Amino acid sequence: MCGINGIIGLASTEEASKVLDAMNGAIAHRGPDDCGSFVVPGIAMGQRRLSIIDLSNAGHQPMLSSDGNLVLVFNGEIYNYRELKQELNNYPYRTQTDTEVILAAWQKWGRECVHHFNGMFAFAIWDRAQNEIFLFRDRLGIKPLYFYQKEQCLLFSSEVRGLLSSGLVQRKLNKAALADYLRYQAVHAPDTMILGVKMLLPGHYISIIKGKMAMASYWSPEMNYSRQTEGKSYEMIKHDVHDLLQKAVARRMVADVPFGAFLSGGIDSSAVVGLMSQVAKHRVKTFSVTFEEEAYSEARYAAAIAKKFNTEHTEIKLSPDDFLELIPSALQAMDHPSGDGPNTYVVSKVTKEAGITMALSGLGGDELFAGYDVFKRMTVLHQYQWFSTLPLSLRRVAGRSLKALKPSVASSKLNELLSMPSWKLSNTYPITRQVLPDDYLLQLTGRASLEDNRVQQILEESFKLQEQNDTKLPLLSQVSAAEIGTYMQNTLLRDTDQMSMAHALEVRVPFLDFELVEYVLGVPDKYKYPTSPKKLLTDALGSLLPMEIINRPKMGFTLPWQKWMKQELYSLADEKIKSLGNRGILNSEELHLLWHRFLAGDAAVTWSRVWSLVVLENWVEQNDLKA
Known part of the structure; x- marks a missing residue:
């Protein structure tokens, strides 16, 4: 897990080096273990490394192929790299990294190598002999990749702030994306809130061949869902789902650093922890953020799962005031505006402070198994x-x-x-x-x-x-597919990446293993309709989870935002609403009326409708954007 940057088309190596250093510095939080750059006329590639696999200096990036022809920067993990390494055994490996396996795969298969990868990734690779450059993003959009094109120059980065730090991107608000943000508290890829800055779509790649840039899709839910369920009984489908999920969890437990799992005590996180416990050689480390107030706390459910699977459980108890104190830091960490995010920031912070560098999450279970x-x-x-x-x-x-x-x-x-x-x-x-x-x-x-x-x-x-x-x-x-392509990819995954990487914590998501996703998308509705919570998933898990967990009320983080914004966060919210009203992008009178309707307790104005506007103004100020 890392952060990558690049500049293509800038002839001056001196200017490219300066710009690349600034971009690497802007995303240093993503990779505190190492920093590298590769600069020649027309090509500059940089990386910040968070060491997860092969912690030695051999994993330094940008990484060159054994013959020096390929140059690669890579963010993410290839979970099946060991199997691929055995298949690609003619390559003269010098490291134990998954990064080098990408180089070996590219030498054999070229751009088709991506079809062999099971993982989360964003990478850029330059073939020096052919003078061809490719940028890839994983199938489900777990890892981000932003880009900006200016004349003959293309910049790319793992974060928006990486592009902004280049000095080559105009800091101008994308007014066309504003309606999207106001509708959904997020901007959907490929657009962003900054004019000209785009996000590479999941399952897509950019190629630059003979100076011509093109974009193409290599995977989509509509084209790649499985037909394997046709003619199968429910018992057979349950068996397949269990097997695929178990393999997905096992793949994501390969790491050379301390790791654990987020455990809320809900179905998804409990399933991940239960399956981890079946294959782990040591006690699984689990982490729960709990609250003293019973109305907000999931502590008893998480504790029940921790006891059942004999995990090394850490319960991090916070008061709402503790959480409240972290909100300014969470806003500061936000790379792209989102109506959500502080929850992930807090969980990631306390998990990292507990000595964990990688954690598994239950994200994706609701989208895949009809949990909403x-x-x-x-x-x-x-x-x-x-x-x-x-x-x-x-x-x-x-x-x-x-x-x-x-x-x-x-x-x-x-x-x-x-x-x-x-x-x-x-x-x-x-x-x-x-x-x-x-x-x-x-x-x-x-x-x-x-x-x-x-x-x-x-x-x-x-x-x-x-x-x-x-x-x-x-x-x-x-x-x-709608949930995956909208809310999950553009809110949940983006928030997970930006808020966890703010603490240099890698989060892995077994439910988004593409083989599992393809299979479940092909399952007929009659086997998946949630007559009970996430019926297909819980049936496939058999007796793994107790009924207390399966039938528990769905909670998530329930916090007193309504109260906070009228009391403890009032000054912050009021200041941002007034400032946003002065920008000329919204009707100031209507904006202030919305704020006062919320303060007056209007049932039609929930806290989230106002908070997203507070977040937007804070982010615009922080990045010095002009309307």
Whole structure:
């Protein structure tokens, strides 16, 4: 796990070295163990290293192939590197790293080598003989890769701040991405909040051949879901899921540093810990952040799992005030604005301080095994599609009446649904995930119109791809693909990366093993519908988890944000709201009205709707962006 930077097309090696040093310095927190650079006319590549596999100096990057032809910078882990190393046994290895296996694989397979990798990665490789450059990002988007093109120059980095530190990127707010952020508290790739800065899409790569840049996809859920479940019984599918998940966990336990697992006591983290315990040679180290207040704490569930699997458990007890004190640091660590993130920052901080450099997480379980309420909602809306055939005028009257009689977030969304011309997934799903409705955003932005809904675009692109290739995911898998391609990749994974790497902590996610993902996406709905919480997953695990964990209420971090923003965080929030209102990008009067409605206890204005605006202004100030 590391951070990578690069500059392509800058002829002056002196200028490139200076710029690369600044970029490496900006992401030093990602890799405190080593720093390296490679600079020749037209190519500059740099890396900050967090040593996980082969801790010796032999793992230094940029790494050159044995013949000196290939130059590589790499962020992430290739979990099956040992198997690949045995297959590629003609290469003269000099290290025990997975990095060198990428070089060996490239020598044999070229760009097709990526299909052989099981891991999380973002890497850039230069073939000196062919003068070809490639930038790759992993299938599920676990590791980030940002880029910026200016005339004949291309810059890339693991973080936005790496690009900004170059001095070559204009610090200008991307106003076109603002509606996306206001809708979903995140900006969906490939866009970012900075004009001209893009994020390479998951499962994609950039090639620069003979000076021409091109972008292509090498993997997508729609094209790569498995057909292996066809004709299989439920018992066989459960067996396959258990086997794939067990292998995914085992692959992610290879490391040369102390590691453990996040343990909340929920189904996903408990499953990871239980499977780790079955294959570990030593007691698994587990970490839980708990609270003294019973309403916020998952301590008893985590303790029950720790006892069942005899883990070396560390319970880190925080008061809400302890958490509150860390919020300014969490905001400072934010590389790209997000309505979420402080929770991951706190968990990562205390885990790293406990001596852990790598941790496994249960992230992805909800998206893959229908763990969110949205899966049931989308199923119901699909079943009642006939309702959208009723006269639109009648439905609109009903929606407005409901919204007026009982103002709330739920009634506002139902009003939008009733106003939809049809209830196909690409129309209904974006509304269920939207934070601020479009009719209100027109008032807040003072615009006559808004950019097209990016989440809707992502779903429509997905359905178009399925139609073109005569494939069709099951309904629940379509929702999974929507969750993966929107909320998970652009909020959860981005937050996990930026907040864990702020503490030089690597987080691995077994549920996003691509072989497991491909298989589960192909499972028929009848085997996956959550008649009980994450039914297919819990059934596949058999007696691994106690019923107390399976049937427990879903909590996550439940913190008194509503109270904090009216009391302890009031000064911070009030200052940022006023400052944001003065930027000229939002309707200042409407913005302040929203803030005061929240302070007055308006049920239609939840804390998260205001907090994302506080975060946005803090990030814009921190990065000195101009409107």
